[in-house]
Amino acid sequence: MTRKEETVDQKYNPRNVEDKWQQHWEEAKTFAVTEDREKQKYYLLEMFPYPSGRIHMGHVRNYSIGDVIGRFKRMRGFNVLHPMGWDAFGMPAENAAIQNKSHPAKWTYENIAYMRGQLKKMGLSYDWGRELATCDVEYYRWEQKIFLQMYEKGLAYKKTSFVNWCPKCETVLANEQVEDGGCWRCDSEVNQKELDQWFFRITDYAEELLEWTNRLPGWPERVLVMQRNWIGKSFGCEIEFPLEGNADAIKVFTTRQDTVYGATFMSLAPEHPRAEELTTPDRKEEVDAFIEKVKKTDRIKRTAEDFEKEGVFTGSYCINPLTKAHMPIYLANFVLMDYGTGAVMAVPTHDQRDFEFARKYALPLQVVIQPEGETLDPLSMAAAFTEVGILTNSSQFDGLRSDSAKEAIADFLEQEGIGKKTVNFRLRDWGISRQRYWGNPIPIIYCKACGVVPVPDQDLPVRLPMDVEFTGEGGSPLAKIDSFINVTCPLCGQPARREADTMDTFVQSSWYFLRYCCPDLLDGPLDSERVDYWMSVDQYIGGIEHAVMHLLYARFFTKVLRDLGYITCDEPFTKLLTQGMVIKDGAKMSKSKGNVVDPNGLIDRYGADTARLFSLFAAPPEKDLDWSDQGVDGSFRFLNRVWKLVHDRLDLINNSKTVNLSALTGEERTLRRAVHKTIRKVTEDIEERFHFNTAIAAVMELLNVLQGAELATPQYGAVMKEALGSLVQMLAPFVPHITEELWQRMGHHTPLSETPWPDYDREAVVDDEALVVIQVNGKLRSKFTVPAGTDEETMKSIALADEKVLPFIEGKQVRKVICIPGKLVNIVVG
């Protein structure tokens, strides 16, 4: 080495250091793991990214947080599974293909290659041998098998339902793809179309999904609350209202059976299957016009709170089974077909929606609950009364409190055979059909003679054909590929058609964490033995935006796969961390705001360690992180100080032995105490609280101490050697490259990534003196130091004689002296 190179080498050069160690980890396969039953397993997972092109700061933060935990747990002796992959199916690939006249597969795989390179530059401790992309046929083929097994069990089924439909693009749009009633792409007016769609019967698991929200203590409460709301369990009654002049009846669901005596009309969803039959000829024209109007309104608008309540009379009547009242049947735009039975008994006096509707259409009101000490008059009421009150006009139930009347009336309805107690869920089955190309084909064949025929096991996988043109018009590209669509029926051999729909991309992300346990398995989706070793995921980390959809679907799939016999765990994720957003200049980073920080530029300029350090130091993981370029400078500065301090002391520590504990001087003990207290704090902050910002702050404090410490004592070198070694070890999970390099330069032959986490010395952290504060009436007046273990009486007498304290107690009566040993004396005077 020439002299010039030597001086360059003394300077912190992130690029050289990072390249060197990334290469080392890759070659040594440091992070590859297998099922080692001698060790305790730890499955750590961050939500896998969509390969959109390049990583953004949200990824940097998410994966930096995960990597601290992964590296820390490894150093603590756990067998850490830390995989990474790609959520690779989805619309952006198809849109890019349309725009660039390219192919979604090409676009996707190029993005993956680029982003993989970016992640590798961050030095993340992944077992890259387990990498998977959901658009690989080796992945999606097994999803098709699972689909067919679900189909066999009735968990996947087809039904007709209303969806947002763009007539120009000839495709289904998700709710979020409808903007102001128009198609987001071509602006055509979106309407409601009844389509045959595939569904997963998630509602079969509603009760279990809800129940387990009480058994996930490692999840943030707000996520659990969101899931409970989404599942939306409510208790009530189903009641039959007989039709007038007809033996049949209309069934309603209500949670307010206590108000049934006040039901004066009936409201049906416009999509209600009996709407047509109930419409009398003279009302037909008006009813049809109304139904048409509602169909044109998109769901989002229709369910907005301020949407005006409208309806139309069908001409038919039903009878209130308890009061025998004559109830006109209306169609109403606010009644939803997919909640309850799609029919509502309207009680205008005690439901605000019914109240507004009744006022608009001059329908009768009957008060059946009176607030205590007040009498409601239906004529002068300004709003519905929805609180608890006393029943009136309710036959034998008069005088009961409305809340207790619920049970009594429900029992009565059951006795009379006109109703029964039921539980209703808001959760609806999961519609997974997408009229898209870039997704997993649904493995189903339609035969004129045999009907719906599952693709036989030996014919799997149904591969996505590659020879497709992307024009952006005319619906699903798959439906137009004759070679794909036209097949022979596996049962009868006659010509048949393939299903052209693909599965929602949320299906792939519902089980990828299971496949990571055995990504190389060739003869099935999951290897039970391996999956059982690794599952559940001990720590899952990702954005709050997945609080409901992804996390609920993944929980559902885990239970389904359990019931199919693949796995034994009930829940996929033991602990969940939802990290905050990355903010700059008060707003989320976005191209339109022009406040995007590009990870590439950051890593080029400062290195991955600085990028990681800043995103961990600036805020605790679950809070939003305010990006600051100057803060990044600060993190870089810190790493330079660490680098310099170690190099300045290199000769000293390389010529020193290990500490001889029995021969430490007082100064050496003090220095050593700071080191071991820091180890204790950093360990606790990482392990118990994930408070990486305070852990890093503690190491910074230690650095400040070490920088100022220069002793002329015999064991100074030994103590400093231990101190710097510990400091480098403690920083390893945060900034793995620079610490590996320093560790090596300090003379270690085993890489830091193979070195256990330091333990603190329980004796070294014991203070030999304590700082005691003196308060007078709770206000700080003075301080003093005492040897550890000084008794209360001594502390009190020192405090009472303190010269700064005397003026505050002179001439006053000391009423009480509170003493907290080793901490505080509070003198109460009056």
Next chain:
RNA sequence: GCGAGAGUGGCGGAAUUGGCAGACGCACCAGACUUAGGAUCUGGCACCGAAAGGUAUAGGAGUUCAAGUCUCCUCUCUCGCACCA
């Protein structure tokens, strides 16, 4: 409207069990080294006050020897759900 969370210096944030409010970092100020400084090092830095001291954790009440922390009320902000019968 319902539900959840938050509110602390100029800024990001500390304060784990009720016991020194503001750790650590950024910015700023002064000094040192320097041809230079946007490098590095040293020191200062909540507010008012010359000082003694006083006042401060959104605002108000309360419990306590002692409250950022516990209780009640009010305000503001963020997120989620929202005609769910």
